[in-house]
Amino acid sequence: MRDVAAAAGVSRTAVSFALNNIPNRNISEATRQRILKVARDLDYAPNTQALNLVTGKTMMVALVVRKTTQQFAGDAFLSEMIEGLMQALEPEGYHLMVHAAHPNASGSTYRDLVRTRKVDGLLISSPMVHDPEIRLLHDEGTPIVLNGATDEPDIPSVDVDNRQGASVAVRHLIALGHRRIGHISNAPFTYTASCHRLEGYRKALADAGILADERLIHHGDFTDESGYAPMLALLDLPEPPTAVFVGSDTVALGALDAIRSRGRRVPDDLSVIGFDNIPVGKYLTPPLTTVHLPAIDLGRHAGAMIVQVLRGDLLPSPTVSLPTRLIVRESTRSLSE
């Protein structure tokens, strides 16, 4: 910048004004053009770090993924999520950093991200039902938006309506005549999404006057393998279910495998419905009936929201809940046929 000023024969102040196109500060059009030309000729690029220091902003947002290595690598939606996030962030001049915070790690490594001014705000994925750290972060005034709801309605979050999605899935099964319906969750019930999907399952049963049987409820743990043992347990029940609602397509993969391993067929012997609508679901045999999760939209909303928070705009509503959509394919069938 010093060089540009020298070459154009003006002060650094003038260069700053010209480059940033400050409206009030008048600079004659002639010198403005001259400065711009010199800057271009010198291939000048402003130093972001210096700018950050004076503005106090980094224009950077961190996506913190709280998963283990294995869960992280197997996340089918991370790329969609990131894509949506960037669609919202980049036009506003924000950049996206990805930060892994393995859940069993001690202390919140991500809190330091904003304390040390590496990023302006945090997007936190996979929240737990009860998470004092997030509460603390938010109460400290740290700009955060959660990717996934919690039970704290004042903390900004975006998620799909998990209860609704699960209810719709289970109602579909009930409409097909099933009464004995098992559930394998996507993750332990300490995760909000699992918890809400379980609630949706219970509600659909209750609404139909079906008594919930706790032996029919198991939990997965994000991965495909984690669906195998729970499914076997369900199959080995004295009175096995005729249909299963699995809270994640990925977990359903393992469950389907378990069913096959027992020589049972889907949907003939057992109906299976998943959740998420992973891209390969339609290529499975049979194509998997599921509940669509709009991952890119989720990212877009979360991105738009953190921008508002960072600008200090009032949020119309701190929590946004996106609708899901039932995708009926061929892994579910009517009991009566």
Next chain:
Amino acid sequence: MRDVAAAAGVSRTAVSFALNNIPNRNISEATRQRILKVARDLDYAPNTQALNLVTGKTMMVALVVRKTTQQFAGDAFLSEMIEGLMQALEPEGYHLMVHAAHPNASGSTYRDLVRTRKVDGLLISSPMVHDPEIRLLHDEGTPIVLNGATDEPDIPSVDVDNRQGASVAVRHLIALGHRRIGHISNAPFTYTASCHRLEGYRKALADAGILADERLIHHGDFTDESGYAPMLALLDLPEPPTAVFVGSDTVALGALDAIRSRGRRVPDDLSVIGFDNIPVGKYLTPPLTTVHLPAIDLGRHAGAMIVQVLRGDLLPSPTVSLPTRLIVRESTRSLSE
């Protein structure tokens, strides 16, 4: 920091030395401990932006993904790649930024990332065979490592041995008795990976004394849908192939669908082998024979490499090529049986 210095009754210099634990600069152990305690009590966190300005480093690396929105969102390996990258980067104190550079966008948005000192270096994915921009970037001295090989041996890159992987796949088909073997690539042949996999295909055929038939060669375009039409074209040939090597499992999904739509069966009527070993491959019907791509390892190597480049370390070899592994499942069978 000023507050810490005041509270501890020392200069900011002393605080800086104590906090950074500078060895040569002696500070009495007593005052060191005092300073550390005060810093803790005041919940002091250093301002990274200020540090960056003086050191001239950002400790940040950008992963630039040169794909369209759709290709990006469908990238099955992005999360694995990122996981590997972070495993290498975080212990070294580097952070990872993700930047989308859609291929048809005008100008290199990512060049500015390092010019404006937002990041120290670039990890560039999905390189083309011929890319003057990357050449330019490297010649300017921009620290880059490519994720995927190019034909420029002096530019640091990490990739799997695509030629070798493709050869092994096709040799497997030949060993099963196939002579008329089709190929559908993962992407247009302007991408290095596609190009090299095609070369591997050709080499395996040539080694077996089989004449390549150009009508048997088609190209996909990253997505599952892009495998459909090429497969149909293959099937509609007067003399269709008995086996097909598809350069990507994702593209193979569409190809398998096309085969099904024609009422043909895999592997009975046609053997299919993919590339990448996407996690769901083993859950397909039939489970997909494929070539394993070690995505996390790729990320780890790329991450380790950019760290070396940034440190100015000499690279033992600018290009690293990781081995692939044939995964035989049930989508390929012997012709003679």
Next chain:
DNA sequence: CTGAAAGCGCTTACAG
């Protein structure tokens, strides 16, 4: 219409 000066929060020669 334009420039000199202070300041953002650090590090690091340099002098005591």
Next chain:
DNA sequence: CTGAAAGCGCTTACAG
């Protein structure tokens, strides 16, 4: 063993 001072590259009141 410790501190005063300069400097990293910008922006922005403030004064002319």
